[in-house]
Amino acid sequence: xxxxxxxxxxxxxxxxxxxxxxxxxxxxxxxxxxxxxxxxxxxxxxxxxxxxxxxxxxxxxxxxxxxxxxxxxxxxxxxxxxxxxxxxxxxxxxxxxxxxxxxxxxxxxxxxxxxxxxxxxxxxxxxxxxxxxxxxxxxxxxxxxxxxxxxxxxxxxxxxxxxxxxxxxxxxxxxxxxxxxxxxxx
Numbered sequence: 001x002x003x004x005x006x007x008x009x010x011x012x013x014x015x016x017x018x019x020x021x022x023x024x025x026x027x028x029x030x031x032x033x034x035x036x037x038x039x040x041x042x043x044x045x046x047x048x049x050x051x052x053x054x055x056x057x058x059x060x061x062x063x064x065x066x067x068x069x070x071x072x073x074x075x076x077x078x079x080x081x082x083x084x085x086x087x088x089x090x091x092x093x094x095x096x097x098x099x100x101x102x103x104x105x106x107x108x109x110x111x112x113x114x115x116x117x118x119x120x121x122x123x124x125x126x127x128x129x130x131x132x133x134x135x136x137x138x139x140x141x142x143x144x145x146x147x148x149x150x151x152x153x154x155x156x157x158x159x160x161x162x163x164x165x166x167x168x169x170x171x172x173x174x175x176x177x178x179x180x181x182x183x184x185x186x
Contacts, residue, residue, distance in 0.1 A: 031063035045083055069088055105125070
């Protein structure tokens with residue numbers, strides 16, 4: 001599907017299929033995992049790590065402090081942040097922290113725009129651009145559309161935004177407590 005420019009973020013689309021499975025938890029942190037397809041792993045794992053990729057179900061661990069990104073159903077094989085060719089924005093502590101992999105939007109970009117303007121157009125930008133093409137299954141470590149993650153990020157930043165801080169350098173991107181809040185929420 002890497003060359004497919006159909007809209008995989010469309011609710012009616014069937015191009016992103018997640019395997020049906022029971023509840024699997026990350027062997028390291030115990031967080032419930034989200035099934036991801038093999039094509040996501042093949043696209044994002046470093047070449048020396050992806051081979052051989054065992055058949056079976058694989059899961060994404062979304063727990064920010066956990067170093068595990070993917071794990072497989074028993075026998076468990078763990079893939080950590082350093083095994084990927086991309087940064088996993090929700091697991092990173094320093095910039096850049098990507099949240100939209102198809103169109104290169106970051107947490108820092110969103111925070112800066114909110115600091116400057118009091119709002120962000122990132123969701124509209126993604127929605128407009130994904131009508132032409134998106135590659136979430138092969139670019140996003142979660143293996144699915146980023147809109148929910150981006151929406152959560154925007155809401156978290158807006159909720160913590162200090163009115164009147166625009167242009168004064170005291171917005172959430174500069175406040176360590178606020179950065180931790182955004183990190184935890186995203």
